[in-house]
Amino acid sequence: MTYSPKDYKSDQYVRWCPGCGDHAVLSCLHKAMAEIGTSPDNMAVISGIGCSSRLPYYMNTYGFHTIHGRGAAIATGVKTARPDISVWLVTGDGDCLAIGGNHFIHAVRRNVDLNVVLMNNKIYGLTKGQYSPTSDRGFVSKSSPYGTVEDPFVPAELTLGARGNFFARGIDTDAANLTAIFAASARHRGAAVTEVLVNCVIFNNGTHTGITDREVRAERSIFLRHGEKMIFGKNRDKGLVLDGLKLKAVTIGEDGYTMDDILVHDAHERDNTLHLMLAMMSGDLPVALGIIRDVDAPTYDESVHQQIAEVKAKKKAHSLRDMLLSGDTWEVK
Structure with missing residues (x-):
């Protein structure tokens, strides 16, 4: 059968603020x-607590709205019990990286075959505007009236540090590329993490405008595609090169740089050194969007079922009755 987007929509009224980036996701x-x-009916969408975690209600699939930060644990159980179905974990920067941080990094480390959609608006929206684990140092909020005095998590750094094999980054205002990223996530075998930069119009409006606004997006971001040159800019005349052990943005045709000098993106490289460098770009470098890392590796759920099959094949008892009647038996009269 073929399906259309409406086949995945539930009949529930979507309860997000008008203009919220979650609608686009x-x-x-x-x-x-x-x-x-x-x-x-072969899909399950799991969530924790937060604005983003309402999403399972709006899906015509199986779903589970769990408790704060525990979505990754529940999703791991679902996928391990039913490796044949597609499991999606929808979460936010607060739900996933604060109380749920431990579950998140271990789901990534284990390489459970989950599609993780991490909506990052750098704020706690559902609980009315406290700073979150991704809020920038100095951010003023209801829970930090004089500015935060701590550095934020970077989801990409956390994912790759946990030995993640798939990391992508998208924005809520670029529907075509975000759709393509989600499709690639579904095709990837293993933990696939997609950070989506979304806007909270109520409590943190405009937090990503330095990247997402159409007037600046071409100059301030670069969309990476496997096998293609790392080129960006309104006129497609800028690119990334290695300058010693660091990445550098250059203008093609200036200072002796030609197209041949521009790096080619290899999302399938097993060594994640360059992937981490790309994911962490900021300041004078453009923010990396698209699929930054996509590497095959054994998955937790498949490995568990393979192990069970191998152990059962070596055992003489294949049922509880076989086990009870194995070895020395006697009858008491």
Whole structure:
């Protein structure tokens, strides 16, 4: 059968603020799922607590709205019990990286075959505007009236530090590329983490405008595609090169730099050194969007079931009755 985005939509009224970036994420998920073609009854969408975690209600699939930060643990159990279905974990920067941080890094480390959609608006929205684990140092909020005095997590750094094999970054205002990223996440075997930079119009409006605004996006971001030159800029005349052990943004045709000097993106390289450098770009360097890392590796859920099959094959007892009647038996009269 073929499916359309509406086949994945529930009949529930979508309860997010008008203008919230979560609306775009939901729409892109519907489109990506239709593109992949997995039937709705072979999918499960798991979430924790937060604005983003309302999403399972708006999916015509199996879903589980769990408790704060525990979505990754529940999703791991679902996928391990039913490795044949597609499992999505929808979470936010607070839900995933604060109380849920331990579950998140271990799901990534284990390489559980989950599609993690991490919506990052750098704020706690559902609980009305406290700073989150991704809020910038000095950020003024209801819980930090004089500015935060701590450095934030960078989701990419945390994912790759936990030995993640898939990391992508998208923005809520670029539906076409975000849909393509979600589809690639679904095709990847293993833990696939997609950070989505979303806007909270109520408590942190404009936090990503330095990247997402159409007027500056071409100059301040670079969309990476495997096998293609790392080029960006409004006129597609800028690119990334290695300057010693650091990345450098150059203008093609100036200072002796030619197209041949521009790096080619290899998302499948097993060594994640360059992937981490790309994911951490800031300041004078453009912010990396697209699929930064996509590497095959054994998955936790498949390995568990393979191990069970191997152990059962070596055992003489294949049922409880076989086990009870094995070895020395006697009858008491």
